[in-house]
Structures are given as structure tokens and as C-alpha cells.
Amino acid sequence: MIPSPSSRRASRPARLRRIAIAFVALFAATGWLPTASAEPQAIHRIRWFFSDAVPGRAAPGTGIPFTLPMHWTSGAQSGLRAVSMQGGFILTQVPTGTWAVLISGSSEGGTVFVNGHFVGAVPAETAMRHVAWHRPWLFAVAPSDLIAGDNQLQIRTRYGPGAHALAGITVGPLDPLWDRYTRAEFFATTWSWIGAATALFAAVVAFTIWTQRRDKVSPLLALASGFWLVHAAARLIEVMPASAQAAAEAAYAGGYAGFLAVAAIALLRWRHPVPRRVEWELVAAVAAGTGLLWFENLLDFPSIGDAALVNLAAPIALGAWAAVAIRSFVQSAHDAESAKEDLENRVREREQLLKRNYERLRESERLQAQSHERQRIMQDMHDGLGSQLMSSLMLVERGGVSPDQFAQILRESIDDMRLAIDALAAEDVDMAAALGNLRFRMEPRFRAAGVALSWDARTLPAEIPLHPDMVLPLLRIVQEALTNALKHSHARAVRVTLAATPGEKPDTGWLDIRVTDNGQGIAPDRNAGRGLLNMRNRAQKIGAQLRIDTEPGRGTTIALRMRFEKDATAGLRMRTTAPLNTQAIIEQVRRANPPTGSGAS
Amino acid sequence: MSTDPISIIIIEDEPEFRRRFAQIIESEPTMRLAGVAANKRDAQALIDREHFDVMLIDLGLPDGTGIDLIRSVSQKKPDVDIMVVTVFGDEQHVVSSIEAGATGYILKDSTPADVISCIRLLRAGGSPVSPVVARSVLRAIRSRMGAAGSSVGAVGAVSRASNTESNPLSGRETEILQLLAKGMSFNEIGEILGISPHTVTAHIKKIYRKLAVHSRGEAVYEASQMGLLRS
Numbered sequence: 001m002i003p004s005p006s007s008r009r010a011s012r013p014a015r016l017r018r019i020a021i022a023f024v025a026l027f028a029a030t031g032w033l034p035t036a037s038a039e040p041q042a043i044h045r046i047r048w049f050f051s052d053a054v055p056g057r058a059a060p061g062t063g064i065p066f067t068l069p070m071h072w073t074s075g076a077q078s079g080l081r082a083v084s085m086q087g088g089f090i091l092t093q094v095p096t097g098t099w100a101v102l103i104s105g106s107s108e109g110g111t112v113f114v115n116g117h118f119v120g121a122v123p124a125e126t127a128m129r130h131v132a133w134h135r136p137w138l139f140a141v142a143p144s145d146l147i148a149g150d151n152q153l154q155i156r157t158r159y160g161p162g163a164h165a166l167a168g169i170t171v172g173p174l175d176p177l178w179d180r181y182t183r184a185e186f187f188a189t190t191w192s193w194i195g196a197a198t199a200l201f202a203a204v205v206a207f208t209i210w211t212q213r214r215d216k217v218s219p220l221l222a223l224a225s226g227f228w229l230v231h232a233a234a235r236l237i238e239v240m241p242a243s244a245q246a247a248a249e250a251a252y253a254g255g256y257a258g259f260l261a262v263a264a265i266a267l268l269r270w271r272h273p274v275p276r277r278v279e280w281e282l283v284a285a286v287a288a289g290t291g292l293l294w295f296e297n298l299l300d301f302p303s304i305g306d307a308a309l310v311n312l313a314a315p316i317a318l319g320a321w322a323a324v325a326i327r328s329f330v331q332s333a334h335d336a337e338s339a340k341e342d343l344e345n346r347v348r349e350r351e352q353l354l355k356r357n358y359e360r361l362r363e364s365e366r367l368q369a370q371s372h373e374r375q376r377i378m379q380d381m382h383d384g385l386g387s388q389l390m391s392s393l394m395l396v397e398r399g400g401v402s403p404d405q406f407a408q409i410l411r412e413s414i415d416d417m418r419l420a421i422d423a424l425a426a427e428d429v430d431m432a433a434a435l436g437n438l439r440f441r442m443e444p445r446f447r448a449a450g451v452a453l454s455w456d457a458r459t460l461p462a463e464i465p466l467h468p469d470m471v472l473p474l475l476r477i478v479q480e481a482l483t484n485a486l487k488h489s490h491a492r493a494v495r496v497t498l499a500a501t502p503g504e505k506p507d508t509g510w511l512d513i514r515v516t517d518n519g520q521g522i523a524p525d526r527n528a529g530r531g532l533l534n535m536r537n538r539a540q541k542i543g544a545q546l547r548i549d550t551e552p553g554r555g556t557t558i559a560l561r562m563r564f565e566k567d568a569t570a571g572l573r574m575r576t577t578a579p580l581n582t583q584a585i586i587e588q589v590r591r592a593n594p595p596t597g598s599g600a601s
Numbered sequence: 602m603s604t605d606p607i608s609i610i611i612i613e614d615e616p617e618f619r620r621r622f623a624q625i626i627e628s629e630p631t632m633r634l635a636g637v638a639a640n641k642r643d644a645q646a647l648i649d650r651e652h653f654d655v656m657l658i659d660l661g662l663p664d665g666t667g668i669d670l671i672r673s674v675s676q677k678k679p680d681v682d683i684m685v686v687t688v689f690g691d692e693q694h695v696v697s698s699i700e701a702g703a704t705g706y707i708l709k710d711s712t713p714a715d716v717i718s719c720i721r722l723l724r725a726g727g728s729p730v731s732p733v734v735a736r737s738v739l740r741a742i743r744s745r746m747g748a749a750g751s752s753v754g755a756v757g758a759v760s761r762a763s764n765t766e767s768n769p770l771s772g773r774e775t776e777i778l779q780l781l782a783k784g785m786s787f788n789e790i791g792e793i794l795g796i797s798p799h800t801v802t803a804h805i806k807k808i809y810r811k812l813a814v815h816s817r818g819e820a821v822y823e824a825s826q827m828g829l830l831r832s
Contacts, residue, residue: 414710421689422733436732436784443786457783 040102040172040180043087043153044068052082052156056116069105069167076161080127085155089171093148099141100177101153104184105167107133110157117145123239124157130245133238135188138181140174160242162249189236195315196232199225202318220266221321224259228314231255257290259314351590377424380472383538384479385416415441419479423472431464431511431564432457434475435498442482451486452493459499464511466564473542474513474562477535481515481558484531489519489556500564507566514559521552606633607724610651612644612658612667613637613686618709622657622686625713632720641665648674655720659686659709660694668701675702675813682723692737699809700741700816705729727802728809735781738812742770745815769815774808777801 047063054063063086074081101112101119109122109131120139125131153169170177206222209215234252261283268274268282392409395401401409422437439455446453466474478496485494497514522528532548535558539546545561609626611634613619619637626634635653638644641664648656648670656674660667671683685698685706695706705723707716719729746768768775773794780790787798794801 411710418689418708421691425689425691425693433732433736433782433784436782439784440732455784457785460783462779462783 040170040176041089042068043089043169043171046070046085046087046166046169049084049086050081052084052158054084054086054154054156056113056154057152058084058086058154068169069165071163071165073163074159074161078161080125080158080160082158083156085157085166087153087169089151089153091146091148091151094146095143095173097143098174099143099146099172100174101137101139101141102170102172102177102181103137103139103155103166103168104170105134105136105165106155107131107164107166108157108159109133110155112137112139113154113156114141114145115147115151116154117142119145125160126158126242128242130160130240130242130248131238132240132245132248134192134235135238136181136184138177141171160245162245191315192232192235196229196236198315198318199229199232202322203229217266217270220262220269224262224266225318227255227258227262228318229255231259232314253290253293257286261286263317347590373424376469376472377420380420380424380476383473383476384420385413388413388416412445415445416479419475420472423475431466431471431474432460432462434471435460435478435513438475438479438482439496442479442486446486446494449486451491454493454495455498456496457498461500464500464509464564465566466511466562470542470544470562473538474544474560477538477544477546477560478513478515480531480535484522485515485517485519485556488528489517489521491517491519491555493518503563509564511562511564512559513562514557516555516557518555521554521556522548522550523552606631607655607720608633608635608651608653609655609657609720610634610636610638610647610653612639612647612656612662612670614639614659614662618659618686622716625716628713629717632717639663641667641670644670653681655682655684655723657684657686657707660698668697671698671701671703676817682720684719684723690731690733692733692740695734696737696741696812699738699812702813702817704806704809706734722802723806725799725802726806727799728806729802730781730805732782732784735778738808739775739778739782741812742768742815745819769811770808774804774811777804778808781805 044067046066046068047058048066049058049063063084066085068087101114103112106122109124111121111124112119119141120137122133122137123129123131151171153171155166155169170180203222203225206218206225210218210222230251232255234248234255237248240248264286265279265282268279392413395409396406419438419441423434435457439453443453482494482496485491494515494517497512497516499512501510501512503509522532535548536546539560543563547559547561548556549559550556609632611619611622611626613622616639619639623634623637626632635651636647638647639662641662644658644662644667656670658667658670667685671685674681675683682705683698683703685695685703686709687694687698687706688709690706690708695703698706705719705728707719707729711719722729770778776794777790780793785793787801790801791798
């Protein structure tokens with residue numbers, strides 16, 4: 001039986017009991033259980049006459065006795081044989097109502113007589129026409145045809161080569177026999193149609209599944225269904241031209257055998273695969289067995305009783321297969337869903353991980369940038385304000401510094417500090433702006449000392465993209481050059497020239513800064529030498545070229561040359577500006593790689 | 602111009618500097634010290650009580666920032682010149698003061714001569730400026746216009762937008778700021794634009810006022826958007 005949720009929970013004996021009841025019910029449907037009325041009589045013995053000209057009431061003791069149900073075969077060389085089968089039944093009195101004759105499972109048809117009176121006829125075999133009936137027959141018998149005492153029933157028919165059968169003859173009142181007849185007819189005819197339809201449907205479904213999935217089991221199920229369809233069709237065609245007889249019988253037997261063999265192999269492949277060789281051996285065995293039986297005319301055209309079971313077998317088998325297929329499908333769908341859910345969970349997890357990693361990365365980059373900034377500030381304090389204060393301290397300790405000079409020293413230190421702040425505090429540190437600021441800061445000192453400061457920055461572009469690490473050190477070098485010119489050269493005029501020239505490659509250029517004074521030049525003494533060496537070192541550290549032209553009495557020119565590139569600052573700025581939108585990045589990645597729904601495959 | 606001495610109040614919490622500024626002003630005959638205060642509370646009382654032409658204010662007061670005082674004085678007494686005292690003269694302090702309504706600034710360690718000349722400059726209709734402040738003002742304008750992305754300098758973005766409606770500065774004003782940012786002196790700028798150095802400083806004062814109005818206006822706009830004001 002098709003398993004249902006409730007039956008799975010039932011115990012084994014309970015389940016078996018249910019199955020048994022179901023079968024018993026089916027048996028009852030075939031009419032094997034005795035009905036309420038005891039009146040219908042079954043005729044169990046008949047007498048056989050090889051002639052259809054026998055009188056309706058043949059003399060007792062004649063003919064060949066046979067017991068029903070009976071099967072007989074006829075060889076091909078015999079041709080068409082005529083036969084009369086005669087059986088008797090006893091009635092105590094002539095019945096009042098209509099009676100009937102129920103012939104179950106006669107393969108031949110023929111004409112039926114009761115006490116010599118015609119009762120009914122069914123098409124029989126002729127030279128042109130082959131018959132193979134699988135259904136019961138019911139003929140009404142008038143009470144006037146019956147007598148009290150011994151009644152004779154006769155079936156006259158013909159048969160040709162092949163196997164034949166006569167299952168049973170029952171005589172009785174119409175009503176109970178009608179019930180039996182309809183039940184038997186259902187299982188003989190209607191069920192065959194059901195079986196054929198089921199087989200067709202199953203064949204189409206299995207074939208479609210095979211075209212989609214190309215697996216090993218469904219083509220066999222399609223084939224088995226096809227075989228059963230052939231068998232059922234052969235069963236349903238009961239009258240055919242004589243020339244089609246062999247084909248019909250082959251289809252009947254072949255379909256049945258084919259169904260058995262292929263269904264068996266399908267079952268094996270599904271649950272307990274065996275090597276190809278074994279499969280073909282199975283097919284060969286079934287084919288051989290079937291062939292042998294058919295050849296020996298031992299194949300039964302089944303009676304009503306067997307018919308019910310055999311006819312039931314295929315649809316039930318296909319139904320069981322359908323149940324299994326449904327369960328498998330439901331399981332697969334469930335698996336796919338849970339796989340999808342599992343996948344989504346894992347993707348979510350990965351997203352979280354990714355997000356955390358991004359944030360961690362960004363944080364470490366930020367910290368790195370901060371530490372870098374700190375380094376820069378420390379370096380500049382060392383070079384700028386630090387050295388300024390140190391030399392001022394030396395000066396003061398040596399003595400001979402007036403309060404005004406002291407105030408001036410301190411003022412210059414504050415200015416230095418401002419210079420650094422201006423350069424460091426700006427978000428986008430630009431060399432041109434820093435130089436402009438330097439001029440602004442230095443001008444008052446020059447004015448106070450009465451030294452003319454000319455500043456020529458006509459060819460300088462508005463922006464010079466130098467790396468931020470370069471700006472302040474470069475500025476300091478220029479500042480020192482200016483301070484030297486102001487303090488030590490005794491010059492009356494200092495000229496600063498700033499120019500930018502394009503380089504060979506596009507988006508590159510050279511920055512030229514020139515500080516010229518008309519002072520006394522730099523004497524080659526130790527202090528000056530050390531100062532200049534310091535300046536050279538600083539220039540070298542930032543990759544700038546430094547040239548000092550000096551001649552005692554002829555003034556000094558300090559020339560700086562620095563290379564700049566268009567996007568030098570781009571990468572650095574990214575670190576310190578917009579926060580990384582991790583959510584947007586994850587969304588982008590997701591859109592590019594959508595998760596697949598069918599995770600199970 | 603009035604012949605009355607310029608009346609000045611000083612709001613400075615550090616006593617040394619307070620004394621120094623007071624001394625500078627008192628030794629100048631054309632100026633009069635109208636009052637001093639060392640914290641916000643006293644300053645507010647002084648502002649309400651006295652009439653004055655110039656307010657000298659340090660932002661770092663013990664009981665809060667001086668920005669609020671700047672804002673309230675610039676709105677209630679628009680004729681008063683507000684000078685912010687700053688140590689660094691850096692972007693953060695100066696520009697936010699200008700946005701609140703300050704029209705000038707001096708460095709804390711300025712010489713007496715510098716202080717006097719700055720007050721005179723303010724009263725004459727001009728404002729002080731440095732390359733850093735000029736750049737900061739340009740940047741403040743750019744960020745208020747909401748220009749997307751950042752370039753190497755604020756200069757480029759603002760010049761591109763100088764003809765759009767959202768830029769409160771005129772073309773000339775933008776040009777002046779750009780030249781200042783490069784480090785040019787007033788004389789040089791006057792030469793290039795064909796105006797006197799005094800006109801340049803007058804332009805700067807106008808620029809400061811525009812920045813204050815613009816930032817105030819933004820607040821008003823936002824408030825009306827949020828339904829806080831009724832037009």
C-alpha cells in the first residue's frame with residue numbers, strides 16, 4: 001500500500017492486517033465469496049463433442065467428460081474445429097422469475113442453448129476472424145425454457161489453433177447473477193482500460209523525466225509502462241482479423257513478459273544495481289521462459305479469478321512507483337531548500353567576516369596613516385622649531401643677548417611653529433600654497449631688518465602636486481636659505497624665484513626654487529660648512545637636487561630642483577578622507593555573484 | 602569717520618595678555634578701552650551694558666567658547682568689528698570665527714603696532730588676511746556649495762563654480778582669494794587687478810561678511826526646511 005504518515009507510525013502487524021483485508025475485499029469483488037442466495041448453481045462438468053450438430057439434449061454417457069475450469073490447445077495444422085460443450089443442472093421446480101446463465105471467462109464465444117432453446121450468442125472464431133474474449137457473458141433464460149428436473153445447457157462454438165479456456169458456467173436467478181456479472185465485468189474490462197491509461201500516463205511521465213534528467217531508472221520505467229500498455233491493448237482487442245492473431249498473442253505475451261523483465265531491472269537499478277551483463281541475463285531468462293511457454297501453448301489466457309490479480313498487478317506496481325517518485329521529489333525539494341538556506345547562511349557569515357576584515361583593514365590603515373603623520377610632525381619639530389630653539393638657547397647661554405633680541409628670537413620660534421602648523425594642518429597640503437605662506441611669514445622679518453625681499457612666482461601654477469611628506473622638508477630648506485640670507489649674508493636685497501616647468505612625461509614637472517642674495521657670500525668656515533652639509537643632506541633625503549653657488553663678496557645663490565607628478569598625492573589622500581562604505585562593497589560583490597537557488601544539484 | 606576715539610572691549614582670560622592688550626590700547630590716544638572681561642558671563646554683562654566699536658575676543662574662555670558671543674554680537678550689533686585673538690591663525694579657529702561673524706583676527710603675539718594698525722584697518726572698512734586664511738575661506742565656500750570630491754586645492758573647484766548661482770562670491774572676490782592664497786601681497790594684487798590695496802582689504806571684509814551671512818543663511822534655510830521657522 002502507498003505509505004501514508006499515519007501508517008508509518010502503525011505497527012507491522014497492523015499494517016499487514018490492513019493489506020490482508022484489502023486483498024480479501026478484492027477477492028470478494030471477484031465474486032469468489034458465496035453470495036446470500038444459494039440458488040445459483042455452478043456447472044462443474046461438461047461433455048465434449050467434436051461437432052456442433054449435436055442435439056440440445058444429448059444422450060447421457062456420450063461425449064468426452066471434462067471438468068471446469070478447463071484449458072485446451074489446438075495445433076496449427078488442425079484448422080477450425082467445431083465443438084459442442086454440454087453440461088447439466090437439476091431444478092426441483094420451474095422457477096417463477098427470470099433466470100440467467102453466467103459464462104465467466106470463455107475465450108471462444110459461441111451460441112448458447114438451454115434445453116435446446118436459443119439463449120444467446122457471442123461472435124465466435126471463423127476463417128477470417130479470430131476471437132479472444134476476456135469478459136464474462138450473461139444471458140437471460142425464460143422460465144418457459146426450463147423444466148423441473150435435469151436441464152441441459154449447450155455451448156456450440158468453433159476454435160482455431162492456439163490456447164483456449166472455459167472458466168465457469170453458473171445458472172441461477174437473474175438478480176444475483178447480474179451482480180456477479182457486473183463485478184466480474186468491471187475487473188475484466190474496466191480495469192484493463194484503467195491499466196492501459198495508467199500505463200500510458202506513466203510511460204509519458206517517465207519518458208519526460210528521462211529526457212530532462214538522463215538517469216538510469218526512468219527510461220526503464222517508461223519502457224516497462226510501454227510493455228504493459230502493449231499487453232493491455234492486446235487484452236482489450238478481443239475481435240481481430242485472423243491474420244492478426246499471432247501478432248496479438250505475441251503482444252499479449254511479450255508485453256507481459258517485457259513488463260516483468262524491465263520492471264525487475266528498473267527496481268534493481270534503483271536500489272541494488274547489478275552489472276550490465278546480469279541485467280541482460282535476466283532479460284534473456286524472462287524472454288526464454290516466455291518464449292518456451294508460448295511455443296508450447298502453455299500460456300494461459302487467464303480466467304476471471306487470475307485476471308483480477310494480474311490486471312491489478314501492473315497499475316499497483318506503477319502506483320507504488322509513483323508514490324516513490326513523489327516521495328523522492330518532495331525529498332529533493334526539501335533538500336534543495338535547506339541547501340539554499342544553508343548556502344545563504346554561509347554567505348551571510350562570509351559577508352560578516354568580510355565586513356569585519358574590511359573594517360579591521362581600514363582601521364589599521366587609519367592607524368598607520370596617523371602614525372605616519374606623527375612621524376612627520378616629529379621630524380619637522382626636530383628640524384624646524386627644535387633646531388631653532390636649540391640654537392637660540394646656545395645664543396642666550398653664550399650671553400650678550402638683549403631682551404629685545406631675546407623677544408625677537410622667541411618671535412621667530414613662534415613663527416616657525418606657525419609655519420609648521422600651516423603646512424601640517426591643511427587637509428590638502430600644496431607646495432604652492434605653502435610657499436606663499438612662507439613668504440607671508442618671512443616678509444615682516446625682512447621689512448623689520450630693512451632688507452628688500454622680492455618674490456617672483458609668476459610662472460608658478462596654482463597647485464603643485466607634491467607628496468605631503470616632501471612639502472614641509474622642502475619648505476624648511478627654503479626657509480633656512482632665506483634665514484641665512486637675512487642673518488648672515490648682510491645682503492640688502494634677496495630675490496626668490498619660483499618656477500615650474502613641464503617634464504618629459506605627461507603630468508610630470510620640475511619645481512625650481514632659487515634664492516639669490518647680493519651679500520658677502522658664504523665663507524668656507526666650519527659652521528657654515530656644517531650648515532650647508534645639513535642642507536644638502538635634507539635635500540637628498542627628499543630627493544631634491546641642491547646647488548649652491550657662492551663667492552666671497554659676490555653673493556650667494558641657492559638653487560633647489562624637485563620633481564613632481566600629477567597623482568602623487570592621490571593614494572595618500574584616500575586614507576584620510578571618505579570612510580570606506582563596506583555595505584556598498586558587499587552589495588556590489590553580491591550582485592556580481594548571485595547565489596544559485598538549486599543548491600541540491 | 603567719527604573723531605571720537607575708537608571704543609574697544611577686551612575679552613581675554615589670560616591676565617598677562619589681557620594686561621598687554623589693555624596697555625596697548627590705553628597708550629594710543631585715538632582709542633579708548635571700554636571694558637575688559639575674563640570669562641563668558643562677565644563678557645555678556647559687559648556687552649549688554651556698554652556701547653563699543655570693536656570687540657577683541659579670545660576664543661578659549663574658561664566657561665565656554667567665545668564663538669557664541671561672536672555670533673550674538675554680530676547679529677545684535679552689526680556695526681561692531683569683531684577681532685578674534687588666535688595663537689596659530691589656523692584655519693579651524695579663524696574660519697569658524699568668520700562664519701560666526703568675526704571681521705578680523707590678530708595673532709596673540711602681535712606687536713603693539715600690529716594691533717593698532719589692525720584695529721585701524723577694520724575701522725577703515727578692511728579686514729586682515731593671510732594665505733592660509735584665504736585658502737581656508739575658499740575651502741569653506743567650496744564645502745558649503747557641496748562640490749563633490751576633493752581636488753588638490755580648494756582653488757580649482759571654486760574657480761570652476763564661480764559663475765554658478767550657488768557661489769556667494771563674485772568673480773573678482775574669488776580671484777582675490779586665489780591670488781592671496783598664492784602668497785601675493787596687496788600691492789601685487791592691486792597691480793594685477795588695477796585697484797588700490799585698500800580696495801583689496803575692503804573686498805576681504807565683504808567676503809568675510811558674505812561667508813557669515815551664507816553660513817547663517819544655511820542655518821535659516823535648514824531650519825525652515827525642517828519647519829522650525831515660519832516665513
